[in-house]
Amino acid sequence: MHSFPAYRAAALSVRQSAPDPGGTVSQDMSEDGVLAVLELLAAGAPAQEYEVLAERVRSAGAGPEHLDRLGSAIQLGLSIRTWTERQKQREAGMSALVDTARDLATPHDLDTLLKVILRRARLLLAVDMSYIGLYDEGERYVSIRAADGHTTALNVGLRLPGGTGLGSAVMANPSPFWTPDYLADERIQHSGEIDYVVKAEGLQAILAVPLSRGASPFGTLYVAERKVRHFTTDEIALLSSLSDLASVAIEKAELLDRTTALVAELEQHSTRVEAGLRSAQELSDAQHRLIQLVLGDCDLDTLARASATELGAAVQVCAANGTVLTSAGLLRPAGEGAGGAEEAACAGGADGDRAPDPIESLLVPAAMDAHAAREPVALAGGLWAVPISAGTGSNLGTLLLRPDRPDAVQDERLLRLVAQVMAVQLLVESSRTAIAEGQVRDDFLADLLASPQRPPHQLEQHARRLGINLGKPHVVVVARPEGDARGKMAIWASSYAHRLSGLKSMHNGCAVLLLPGSDAGCAGRAVSAELSPLLGHPVTVSSAGPVAGPASVHHGFQEALRCLDAMTSLGVIGRSASVRELGFLGVLLSDNHDVEGFVDSVIGPVIDYDQQRFTDLTRTLETYFEAGGSPTNAAKKLHVHPNTVARRLERISELLGPQWQQPERALEVQLALRVFRVRHSLRMRDRAGPGADGGAPKAQET
Structure with missing residues (x-):
C-alpha cells in the first residue's frame, strides 16, 4: 500500500501540537492536504x-x-x-486491437480465421466464451x-x-445488443432451443455485435x-471495432x-488438358505408325x-459375312456357339453336317450391335466389338479384341483409329479378300432378283465362277423386321448366308436369302427362330420354292413377296409361312398357279386310291359335303346303305388323316374337290365331244 510522504505527515503532526493564533495552522494543514492529494495522484496510489x-x-x-476543500x-x-x-485501458485495448488487426491480416482459411477472431474477442473483453x-x-x-471457450x-x-435471440435483433437492426442476464431478460424473443443451449453452457451476460459487409449484415459476433x-x-465500442476488422478479414x-x-x-483443368494433349499426341503417333505400315504395302496380318x-x-478381324480374315493373339470367345448345323440341315445344304465355329455365335450379335451404334461396343467377358466401315452404311467387317489385362480400360478414340486404319487396309486388299467376294455375291443375287434380268447364260456363267450351282434346288426366304433394326439385318444376313453357303x-x-434346300417352310422357320431373339422384336418371314435356274429365282422372289403381303393382310405378322403352307391362297399367289399340285397335296391320296382300286371315294366325299356332313343323307343320295358310307368315310380318314373334317382343312378339301371335278369334266368333254358325260365309271366299294 502506498502512503503519503513522510515530511507531509511530520508537518501535520507539528502543526497539530502548536498554538494556532488566527487559524494559520489550519490553513497550512489544508494546503498540505491538497499537495498530499496531488502526490498520491502522481504516485498512482489506490483509492x-x-x-x-x-x-x-x-x-x-x-x-x-x-475539510470541504x-x-x-x-x-x-x-x-x-x-x-x-x-x-490506460483504452490504450491497452487499442494496442490489443492493433495486434488483432496484425493477426487478421495474415492469410488464413475461413475456419482458422474464425478461431483467431474468437480467441482475440475473449482476450479483449476478458469473457468466458x-x-x-x-x-x-x-x-x-x-x-x-x-x-471458443464452450464446454x-x-x-x-x-x-x-428466425426472429428469436440476440442475433435476430442484431440482424434486423444492425447495432450492438447486450443483456446482463439472458434468460431473465424479457426484452428478448426467447426460443426453447436457444435457451436450452444457454442453460447447458451456464451463460448469463451476452453481448452481440453485427458483422457487416457494407451496410448489409452477414453474421453476428457474440x-x-x-x-x-x-x-x-x-x-x-471495442468489440464493435473488432467486428469491423473481423468483417473485412472474413470477406477476404x-x-x-x-x-x-x-x-x-484451374490446375485440375490444366492437368486434364495436358493429359488430353499427351493422349492426342500418342494417338497421332499411333496413327502415323499404322498408316506408315499401310503405305508400306504391308499385309493384313502385319497390320493386325x-x-x-x-x-x-x-x-481378330472378321469380314462382313463372318469370315475370320486374321488374328493376333488368343481371342477366347465368351461362350460356345449354337445353331448353324440345324439350319443348314433343315435347308438341305451341302454343309448341313458342318460343326459351327464358336466365334460365329459371338460375332453375329456383337457385329450387329457395333454397326447399329456405329461406335465401339463393350461386350461381356471383357471383349470389345468395333465396326470397320468406309462411309455411312458401308460394312467392311468387325474388329474383335480382348485386352491383355482384364481390368484394362480401352480408349475408344484409339479403337476408332485402329478400325479406320483397318478399313483402309481392307479397301486396299478388297480384290484379294473375302470382302470383295461377299460384295460380288450380294450383287449377283441382286441381279437374279432384278427384272428384267440379265441373259440367263450370263447369269449361269457368273454363278459357276462364284461356285454356285443354280441347277440344284434352292429356296427363297424374305425376312421383314417388325421394329427398328438399324442396320442389324444386313450384318446378320451376311453371316447367315455365309454359314449356309447361300446368298x-x-x-x-428386308433381308432376302437364297439358300440351298428344297423345304421352303423349314428354311423360313429356321430364319425366324434365329433372327427374332437377336433383334429383340418379331420378324415376319415368307418363303417360296424350291427353285432351280436363274429365271425361277426371280419368280420365287416375287411369290415370297406376295406371300409376305398376304400374311400382312391376314394379320399374321411376326410369324413364318411358305407359299405352299398357305394352301389355296398359295395357289393364287404363285406365278405358275400349280393347281394340280394343290389338288394332289389335299386329296391326292383319295384320287390315287380310286384309280388303283376302282372305288368311288371321291364321289362319296363330294356327296358327304353336299349333304351337310350327314352320312345318312349322303347314303340316300348315293342309293347305298348308311353303313357303306360310314366305311368309306373311315377309309378316307385313313388316307387324309383324322383332321380332314376340321373347318380349315375341310374348306381346302372342298376347294380341291371342286377344282378336281371341273378339271376332270373339261378334260372328258374335250375327249368325247359335246354332250359327253363327265363322270367316270367307278366300281362300288363295299
Whole structure:
C-alpha cells in the first residue's frame, strides 16, 4: 500500500501540537492536504490511500471549510485517477486491437480465421466464451459456425430460429445488443432451443455485435459471461471495432477460399488438358505408325499384329459375312456357339453336317450391335466389338479384341483409329479378300432378283465362277423386321448366308436369302427362330420354292413377296409361312398357279386310291359335303346303305388323316374337290365331244 510522504505527515503532526493564533495552522494543514492529494495522484496510489489522507487531516483538527476543500481535492483526484485508468485501458485495448488487426491480416482459411477472431474477442473483453453466427444466403438461415471457450458440443452448428435471440435483433437492426442476464431478460424473443443451449453452457451476460459487409449484415459476433455482467460503453465500442476488422478479414478469407478453389479447379483443368494433349499426341503417333505400315504395302496380318501391340490386346478381324480374315493373339470367345448345323440341315445344304465355329455365335450379335451404334461396343467377358466401315452404311467387317489385362480400360478414340486404319487396309486388299467376294455375291443375287434380268447364260456363267450351282434346288426366304433394326439385318444376313453357303441381298429393309434346300417352310422357320431373339422384336418371314435356274429365282422372289403381303393382310405378322403352307391362297399367289399340285397335296391320296382300286371315294366325299356332313343323307343320295358310307368315310380318314373334317382343312378339301371335278369334266368333254358325260365309271366299294 502506498502512503503519503513522510515530511507531509511530520508537518501535520507539528502543526497539530502548536498554538494556532488566527487559524494559520489550519490553513497550512489544508494546503498540505491538497499537495498530499496531488502526490498520491502522481504516485498512482489506490483509492483507499485518499481515504487515509482525509482521516488524518480530520484528526489534525482542520476546520469544516478546509475539510470541504480537501474533500473536493480528493474527489477531483479520484476522478483524474479514474480517467487515467480508462485511458490506460483504452490504450491497452487499442494496442490489443492493433495486434488483432496484425493477426487478421495474415492469410488464413475461413475456419482458422474464425478461431483467431474468437480467441482475440475473449482476450479483449476478458469473457468466458465467444462465438460467431453466419447467415447462409442459399439456405436462408443463421447458424453458429465457430465457438471458443464452450464446454458442450451443442453450440457449434446450431441453427438459430428466425426472429428469436440476440442475433435476430442484431440482424434486423444492425447495432450492438447486450443483456446482463439472458434468460431473465424479457426484452428478448426467447426460443426453447436457444435457451436450452444457454442453460447447458451456464451463460448469463451476452453481448452481440453485427458483422457487416457494407451496410448489409452477414453474421453476428457474440461474447458471453457465466455471471451477471454489465458491459461498459468502452467494451461495446471495442468489440464493435473488432467486428469491423473481423468483417473485412472474413470477406477476404472467403475471397481467398474462392480463389483457392478456383485455382485448384484451374490446375485440375490444366492437368486434364495436358493429359488430353499427351493422349492426342500418342494417338497421332499411333496413327502415323499404322498408316506408315499401310503405305508400306504391308499385309493384313502385319497390320493386325501392330494393332494388337498398340491396343495391348488380342485382336481378330472378321469380314462382313463372318469370315475370320486374321488374328493376333488368343481371342477366347465368351461362350460356345449354337445353331448353324440345324439350319443348314433343315435347308438341305451341302454343309448341313458342318460343326459351327464358336466365334460365329459371338460375332453375329456383337457385329450387329457395333454397326447399329456405329461406335465401339463393350461386350461381356471383357471383349470389345468395333465396326470397320468406309462411309455411312458401308460394312467392311468387325474388329474383335480382348485386352491383355482384364481390368484394362480401352480408349475408344484409339479403337476408332485402329478400325479406320483397318478399313483402309481392307479397301486396299478388297480384290484379294473375302470382302470383295461377299460384295460380288450380294450383287449377283441382286441381279437374279432384278427384272428384267440379265441373259440367263450370263447369269449361269457368273454363278459357276462364284461356285454356285443354280441347277440344284434352292429356296427363297424374305425376312421383314417388325421394329427398328438399324442396320442389324444386313450384318446378320451376311453371316447367315455365309454359314449356309447361300446368298443374301437387302430389299426395302428386308433381308432376302437364297439358300440351298428344297423345304421352303423349314428354311423360313429356321430364319425366324434365329433372327427374332437377336433383334429383340418379331420378324415376319415368307418363303417360296424350291427353285432351280436363274429365271425361277426371280419368280420365287416375287411369290415370297406376295406371300409376305398376304400374311400382312391376314394379320399374321411376326410369324413364318411358305407359299405352299398357305394352301389355296398359295395357289393364287404363285406365278405358275400349280393347281394340280394343290389338288394332289389335299386329296391326292383319295384320287390315287380310286384309280388303283376302282372305288368311288371321291364321289362319296363330294356327296358327304353336299349333304351337310350327314352320312345318312349322303347314303340316300348315293342309293347305298348308311353303313357303306360310314366305311368309306373311315377309309378316307385313313388316307387324309383324322383332321380332314376340321373347318380349315375341310374348306381346302372342298376347294380341291371342286377344282378336281371341273378339271376332270373339261378334260372328258374335250375327249368325247359335246354332250359327253363327265363322270367316270367307278366300281362300288363295299
